[in-house]
Each structure stands twice: as structure tokens, then as C-alpha cells.
Amino acid sequence: MQAVRTVFAAALALGLFASTSAVRAQDVIKVGAPLPLTGALSPEGLKQQRGYNLWAETANAAGGIKVGGKPYKVEIVYVDYASNTPRAVQVAERLITEDKANFLFAPFGSGAAKAASGVSERYGIPTIAATASSREVYDQGYKFLFGTFTPNETLIDPLTEIVSKGDPAVKRVAILARNDLLTLSLANLMQAAAKAKGLEVVMMERYAIGTMDHASAITQMRGAKPDWVFATGYINDLILIRKQMADQGVSPKVLTMIAGPAYKEFTEATGPLAENVSSASWWHPAVRYKGVDLFGTTEAFNAAFEKKYNVVPDYAEASAAAAGAILQLAIEKAGTLDPAKVRDALAAMDLVTFYGPVKFGPTGQITSLEPPVFQIQGGKPVVVFPAAVKQADFIFGK
Amino acid sequence: MRDWLLLLLLALACSLLPLAGDNYVLRLGTIVAMYAVLAQSWNFIGGLAGYPSFATAAFFGLGAYTSAVLLSYGAPTGLAWTAAGGMACLFAALIGGAILHLKGHYFAIASLAVGEVLREVVNTTPDLTGGGMGMNLPVPKLSVAAAAQTFYFSMLALAALTTAAAIIVQRSRLGFGLRCIQQNEDAANILGVNAYGYKTAAFCLSAVFAGMAGAIYASWVHYIEPPDVFDILLAVKPLVMVLLGGIGTVFGPIIGAFLLIAFEELVWRSFLTIHAAMLGGIIVVLVLFMPNGLLALVRSGLARLRPAGPKP
Structure with missing residues (x-):
């Protein structure tokens, strides 16, 4: 009983100490x-x-x-x-x-x-x-x-433009999306944008937040033979997806992942697998x-x-x-x-x-930014769009 | 009689809170009341019948989504909240038929799966529920203070209602039967307790109020998404609260809810990042030193104070 009391007293004391230390200046x-x-x-x-x-x-x-x-x-x-x-x-x-x-x-x-x-x-x-x-x-x-x-479509539209113009052989798109507000919204936009460009969406799968194994989705992806894989998620999801794609030998001509590759941690964790992964983000240091x-x-x-x-x-x-x-x-x-x-x-x-x-627009969302599209080339993200800050051309896989 | 009096006093005392605190205190009060409902709900199936259910989150989320969908079709709030309770109750009756013949760990795992299944169902029906994008609920046209009070009193009333149900059940044939089931289900069956019917009733009781709590919660935060309302913590915390307060008692769950939320708030305020570890540590200590809950500790303390007197 003594021990319990001591712990209680300690917890209380710590709590009081911490709350009084933040005196307003x-x-x-x-x-x-x-x-x-x-x-x-x-x-x-x-x-x-x-x-x-x-x-x-x-x-x-x-x-x-x-x-x-x-x-x-x-x-x-x-x-x-x-x-x-x-x-x-x-x-x-x-x-x-x-x-x-x-x-x-x-x-x-x-x-x-x-x-x-x-x-x-x-x-x-x-x-x-x-x-x-x-x-x-x-x-x-x-x-x-x-x-x-x-808004999210400002990330998707330039990408679909570059890919569909750059290689007409890219026809089949597979989408794998984290079932979360941003990432699902991106996937839905991608689906719409791909259809608008005359591409065929051969797979559209959602994965649950916290999924630790994408094997079944990627097996399905391999079966769908996509030219372009578009995966959304946060950094930990995308590192896992990239590695499991490699494990199963899925190597599409274009691999787009949002919103992980913008982070340096993505390149560090996936090493050579990060090569040619394309992405878009709202800002880039370039x-x-x-x-x-x-x-x-x-x-x-x-x-x-x-x-x-x-x-x-x-x-x-x-x-x-x-x-x-x-x-x-x-x-x-x-x-x-x-x-x-x-x-x-x-x-x-x-x-x-x-x-x-x-x-800011009437809804409060910024309207003046032009989000860059970039690709990991030589282990580093390089900007491929917009033209004003472009550093390299988009590279297609084999 | 003593229980009813206590409930009345407690409810009266709690309804004075808006005089004492600002909106944040009211928010904390609403959270305590919500968890009191969930802990009290769990106590029906977990405390009385001894079935370790993890389905509380499932009922909560089901209630939240039922009410949100009805509200989005323009149903009045009261109807939506009641329907949420009804839906959760009906769902419990159906699912209870499937999983209540399992015992111990098997039942725990099955009840855990119920919530996950519902979460996936919601995730995969974006047309009705918004899927992973969540659902917006109509924002009540009330001032900040009025909204805070409305939801506080709604949740408090629900907590009082749940506790009233607990008092009635504890003294009824149902409560007696459930305790028999907890001690020895086979023996209870032989003695003529309809174990299956009783368990289903307890499971339904543990659903109806949790579902309504989910509905009030959804209206309160006016934006819900599957990971929030099917959160596994919504199933685990009530269990810890009941253990903390006193399993199988009427007021234990309320005491537990109050204590755990108070601890959480205190720890969370004081440690920016390691609060989860601190809270875990505190829970371990509590469970180790007070396996029968705080009420049992207080009772044994009282008994020690008056060793000569007759047992009450």
C-alpha cells in the first residue's frame, strides 16, 4: 500500500510541478x-x-x-x-x-x-x-x-500530363491507396485523371490504416500487369509497399508514390529501390x-x-x-x-x-502555389515540373 | 435504496459542473460521462456474466455511424440517438447468437473481431458512410457554451440512465442469473437458469447504451471517421476502468472512469511525449496492488476500521 501511495504522490507532484512551471510571461x-x-x-x-x-x-x-x-x-x-x-x-x-x-x-x-x-x-x-x-x-x-x-488535384494533374505525353505505351494503371482522407482522395483523383487521359485503371484497391503486409494486394497488382503503379500512403506505408513490390518482382514503367518519397527517410530506407520513383509535393527545396x-x-x-x-x-x-x-x-x-x-x-x-x-481562396485554401513534380534520380529527388524550376527530364522504366 | 440515493446525489453534483468550470472542464466532464457509460455497459457482460467482451468499440462505432447516417438524411437528433441504441442492441442480439457460446479467451478474440469487421464494412461503403474519408455531421446552431452544456448534460443523462439500468439489473433475477453464470455456467444451466438467454440479454444491455454514447459523441464532435469510433482503446479503456473501480459493482465503473480520465489528463499534461508509457505504468501498478478495484479496497479499509462492529 505504501508503494501505491508513493507512486500516486510522485505522479501528483510531477503533474503540479509541470503545470506551474509554465507561468505566463x-x-x-x-x-x-x-x-x-x-x-x-x-x-x-x-x-x-x-x-x-x-x-x-x-x-x-x-x-x-x-x-x-x-x-x-x-x-x-x-x-x-x-x-x-x-x-x-x-x-x-x-x-x-x-x-x-x-x-x-x-x-x-x-x-x-x-x-x-x-x-x-x-x-x-x-x-x-x-x-x-x-x-x-x-x-x-x-x-x-x-x-x-x-487542393490534391494540383499534384495529380501535372503528373498524368507528363506520363501520358512522355510515353504513349503506358496504358494500364494500378492504384493502391491508404484508406484515409488525403490518400484516398488522391487515389480517387488519380482514377478520374487516368480515365480522362484514356488510360485503363486495371486495379483500384484500398488498404487499411496500419496495414503491415501488402502481399495480397501486390499479388493482385502483379496479375493486373500495370504499366503505371500509383500508391498513396504515408512514409512508413510506402517504404513497405516499395519493398514488397520488389520482393514480388513488380516493376512497372512508372512508379508514383505520394506522399513518402519527398522525405529523405524514404530514399534512405529503400536505397536503390527508390530509383525512378516519381512523386509530387507542394514544395521542394529546389x-x-x-x-x-x-x-x-x-x-x-x-x-x-x-x-x-x-x-x-x-x-x-x-x-x-x-x-x-x-x-x-x-x-x-x-x-x-x-x-x-x-x-x-x-x-x-x-x-x-x-x-x-x-x-488564399474564398474557402481559406491557398490558390497561388504550383506544386512541383519530382523523381528520385541517382538517389536524389530532382524536379521535373514546373518548367521554371525544372532540373531534369522524367525517366521511364523498362 | 442506498444505490438510488447515491445515484441521485451523484447526478445532482455532476449537474453543477457547468457553474464551476469553463468549456474545457465541461469537455472533460463529457468524456468522463461517456466512458462511465462505456464502462457501465461493459460491466453487464464482463463484470456480471464474466464474459471478457471487447465489442464495446463495435457498439460505439455502430451507434455513431447509425446516428450520423440518419442525421445526414435529415432525421431529428433524438430519433437518431435512440435508433443508434436500438441498432446496437439488435446487432448485439444477432452477433451474440454467434459468439456467446464461446468462452474465455475465445470469446474475447471473437468480440474483438466484431469491431474490426464493422470498421471494414464502414470503410468499404463510401457512398453511405464516406469510407475512409469520414463523415461530417450537421453542426448544431448553438453558441460555444450552449453546445458544451447540451452535450455534457446529454452524456450525463445517458450515464445516469445506464447506472439506473445497472441498479435494476443487479437486484433482478437477471443479475442473479448472470452472477450464477459467472461462477459456474454449467451448474447455472442445471439449476434452471436460461444461460443463453441471460447472456444475450447482458450482451444487448452492454450494446444499447454504448451505441447511444457513440451517437451523442458523433453529434458532439461533428466529424467521425472509422479509426476514431472503432478505436480499440474504446474497448480496452472501459475494461480497465471497471477493474480500477471494482468489477461487478454499480458505482465501480463510474469511479474507474473518473479516475482513469483524471490520471490520463494529469499525466498527459505533464509529459509531452512519454505520457503513454507513464499511463501504462500507472495501470500496471493499479492492477497489481488493487486487483479487486478501488471499491473493494475502500470496503476492506472500512472493515478494518471497525473490527468489533457487526458486519453490514
Whole structure:
């Protein structure tokens, strides 16, 4: 019994200590960030956190954010929601009501961002979603939600264009999709786009979230003899699918995977198997923009990111940092922390950042970005579209 | 009589919460009430009959989706919530026929599979349920505070209703029969207890309220997707709560729900990333040191305090 009491006392004491240590400082802008720091989505959550941290540190090093001539320090309040969407919703409410966050960054991905946006909308707290792209997130008629990813079809359309123009022999398409909001939406768009280009969709399969063996789907895929395999999922899913495809000897002319290959971890985990895998993402370090934000140019952002983390930033990290930069620009423009005024500044925004041109459509989703298509060539992702930042031609397999 | 009085006092005390706390406290209160419903539901089949069911998540999700689909066709909220309970109950009666003749681990595994099957069914019917893309529910046209209170009181009322059912069942022939089944099903059968009918009744009771809790939950968060409402934790946590509070008792599940959520919140607040490990550790300690739950511990403590007095 004594032991139980000791454990209880220790837990209570730790809890009280931790909650009192976060005393609120003066002149601070609090941004609440619910993130999946543990659980299945933790790789993505940690990436987003890196982007936010880089923004906050850069802003604070430059003296903070000027609001009506007065500098405010940025404080990001992180709460882990363990990759569990209901908990993300709960976190959003806690950040607003208990932690008194002035603004919010949405949780990771389309599903959680959509679920949590209801809370920030009800409280009228401007929320920037750094990793939510599906139209369904923004078509709810909400006024306080803004997203830095263009709709999903902006990833699919250039790809189908390149492939169908590049090799007329590519006829049969097999689609394998993670049964999740973003990834399923991409697969449905791919199916539609392929049909529109006169390609034959010979397989359209969904796999459950958390699937650890794709053998049966890939056996079916091998039977369908596709020229083009289009697989969607997050990084862990796609690494597994790529390896199992190799195990079963499925080697199509074109292999497209979204949204894993944009990450360096994908190339590291799959090695030579990553070669010629094509993908598209909302941003790539090879793009070049001259921004008015705190980072300035894309090169300067890349350099700052590499200096801090020793890796090249990927689209999720850049988007997270951009979300911060965009919020900062809106606050400075509004000259106040009043949520409604900052919301109006976001809605009216039309400028260029290191991330690209930023202008939000009527639904709050960004409309000004042109997402690059890229391919792993020689172990590195190279941009093949758009023409302005193109580094190499698309390579077809045999 | 004592149980009814306790329930009344508890419900009254809980209905004062909106005076004391902000919306986040109300959200926590709603979560506690929701888990109290789930724990109480599990107690019918798991605590009384001794059948370790993992189907709670299945009933919860089924209720959530039934109600969401009905609401999307314009059904009134009250009807949708009730229908969700009915649907879960009906489903339990049907599925109970298939799996209630299994015992022990076999039953546990089969009940676990029920939720997974339902999840896949929802996943593969995107036209009706949105599949993996989830479902949006109509947002109630209420202010933030009014919405928080509405859902808190709805969930609280359901928890009170579930507890009332528990009190009635505990004292009825059904409760007695279920305890007999738990102790020795063959003997119970020989003594004339209709074991099969009783078990099915308990399984249905464990479904109907869980289904309604799912329906209220869906309206509350107004966006559901299969991994959220068929989450295995929705089946595991109620079980831990009942063990924590006191298995087979009327108020144990409520106490367990309150304690586990309170622990979770405390641990989660204090540790950014290792909260799951901390919580796991706490659960292990609790189960090791209080195998019969907190109520049993309190009772034995009370008994020790008055060794001379007559046993109540």
C-alpha cells in the first residue's frame, strides 16, 4: 500500500510541478500546436514541429513580432495528441480555453485538421493548417481556417500530363491507396485523371490504416500487369509497399508514390529501390522565390534549416515554417492580436514568401502555389515540373 | 435504496459542473460521462456474466455511424440517438447468437473481431458512410457554451440512465442469473437458469447504451471517421476502468472512469511525449496492488476500521 501511495504522490507532484512551471510571461504571442508527437503519425508530427520551431526561433532572434510598434515574443505551446483524432479535437479546445492560445496551427493531415477546425471556428481563433490539402477540409464554410497546401488535384494533374505525353505505351494503371482522407482522395483523383487521359485503371484497391503486409494486394497488382503503379500512403506505408513490390518482382514503367518519397527517410530506407520513383509535393527545396517574410529567399530558408537540423527541408517542414511566417505577416499587417482582424489580414493576403506566392481562396485554401513534380534520380529527388524550376527530364522504366 | 440515493446525489453534483468550470472542464466532464457509460455497459457482460467482451468499440462505432447516417438524411437528433441504441442492441442480439457460446479467451478474440469487421464494412461503403474519408455531421446552431452544456448534460443523462439500468439489473433475477453464470455456467444451466438467454440479454444491455454514447459523441464532435469510433482503446479503456473501480459493482465503473480520465489528463499534461508509457505504468501498478478495484479496497479499509462492529 505504501508503494501505491508513493507512486500516486510522485505522479501528483510531477503533474503540479509541470503545470506551474509554465507561468505566463508578458508580451508573448501564444500559438497552440496540437501535434502527433507519438503514435503512428509521429514522424510527420516531428517534422511539423521542426518547421514551427525554426520559425519561432528565427522570429524571436530578430526581436520578436512587432505588433503596433511593440515587440512580442513567440511561444509555441505543443501538445501531443498521440495520433488520435478525437484527442486532437480535445487538444484544440484545451489550447484555446486553458492555455489561452492567441492562434492555432492545425493538427497533422486532412482528417485531424478538419475535425479540429470546428473547435477553432467556434471560438473564432485563426488557424493555419500546414499539412491539410483535401478540399473537404475547407468546404465547410469556415472563416477562420487557412491552409498552405493547394487542393490534391494540383499534384495529380501535372503528373498524368507528363506520363501520358512522355510515353504513349503506358496504358494500364494500378492504384493502391491508404484508406484515409488525403490518400484516398488522391487515389480517387488519380482514377478520374487516368480515365480522362484514356488510360485503363486495371486495379483500384484500398488498404487499411496500419496495414503491415501488402502481399495480397501486390499479388493482385502483379496479375493486373500495370504499366503505371500509383500508391498513396504515408512514409512508413510506402517504404513497405516499395519493398514488397520488389520482393514480388513488380516493376512497372512508372512508379508514383505520394506522399513518402519527398522525405529523405524514404530514399534512405529503400536505397536503390527508390530509383525512378516519381512523386509530387507542394514544395521542394529546389524552388526559388524571393519572399517578404522573415526568411527572405528560398535559399536563405534552406540554409537556415540545414544549419539548425543538418538536413535539407522537405515540403512538410517548409510548409510548417511557412505557416508561422504567414501568421507573422498577418499579425504585423493587422497591427493587433485581435483574432478577427488577423483573420481578415490572412484573408486579404497577397504576397510572396520563401515558400511561394501566398494568396488564399474564398474557402481559406491557398490558390497561388504550383506544386512541383519530382523523381528520385541517382538517389536524389530532382524536379521535373514546373518548367521554371525544372532540373531534369522524367525517366521511364523498362 | 442506498444505490438510488447515491445515484441521485451523484447526478445532482455532476449537474453543477457547468457553474464551476469553463468549456474545457465541461469537455472533460463529457468524456468522463461517456466512458462511465462505456464502462457501465461493459460491466453487464464482463463484470456480471464474466464474459471478457471487447465489442464495446463495435457498439460505439455502430451507434455513431447509425446516428450520423440518419442525421445526414435529415432525421431529428433524438430519433437518431435512440435508433443508434436500438441498432446496437439488435446487432448485439444477432452477433451474440454467434459468439456467446464461446468462452474465455475465445470469446474475447471473437468480440474483438466484431469491431474490426464493422470498421471494414464502414470503410468499404463510401457512398453511405464516406469510407475512409469520414463523415461530417450537421453542426448544431448553438453558441460555444450552449453546445458544451447540451452535450455534457446529454452524456450525463445517458450515464445516469445506464447506472439506473445497472441498479435494476443487479437486484433482478437477471443479475442473479448472470452472477450464477459467472461462477459456474454449467451448474447455472442445471439449476434452471436460461444461460443463453441471460447472456444475450447482458450482451444487448452492454450494446444499447454504448451505441447511444457513440451517437451523442458523433453529434458532439461533428466529424467521425472509422479509426476514431472503432478505436480499440474504446474497448480496452472501459475494461480497465471497471477493474480500477471494482468489477461487478454499480458505482465501480463510474469511479474507474473518473479516475482513469483524471490520471490520463494529469499525466498527459505533464509529459509531452512519454505520457503513454507513464499511463501504462500507472495501470500496471493499479492492477497489481488493487486487483479487486478501488471499491473493494475502500470496503476492506472500512472493515478494518471497525473490527468489533457487526458486519453490514
